[in-house]
Amino acid sequence: MDAAPDDEQPGCILLDVRIPGLSGPDLQSRLIESGSTLPIIFLTGHADTPTTVRAIKAGAEDFLTKPISSEQLIDAIERALARQHAARAQRGRLESFRGHLATLTQRERQVFDLIVRGRINKQIAHELGTTERTVKAHRHQVMEKMQVHSLAELVSIAERLGMLDTNGR
Structure with a gap:
């Protein structure tokens, strides 16, 4: 990973738990360390409780177990995008307050x-x-x-x- 994803645009990251060379939770940690605030949805065919708990505690938006319907996936993505929008609006309000305070x-x-x-x-x-x-x-x-x-x-x-x-x- 050379650079953090662009958080200024609406989006989310869909990660599998098992990725060749790097696990999904490890990539999630790297993204967080790089300053990314994009919501992350995990999708896996190999769910286990410790991995699920680790991902959710680290801030994963959702943790979906295959097989899932396209409606379930779309719903999860829409929730992630809605939450991202609300968080960006909140950050904007805080920046505005800080500007006024200055x-x-x-x-x-x-x-x-x-x-x-x-x-x-x-x-x-x-x-x-x-x-x-x-x-x-x-x-x-x-x-x-x-x-x-x-x-x-x-x-x-x-x-x-x-x-x-x-x-x-």
């Missing part, structure tokens, strides 16, 4: 961090050594630049970007 000034970023942790304007002003009025202005800029209309949306973005721990802090 437009914040240092002070706006401080205000953002405190807002999403539940601090009110008065607390933020005290913590940053400024006035509530200034905090309100920064808060307004944060909402504009992040392209949100509510605190809930802002907190949701912070959670999606992994900026809050499990307790919302």
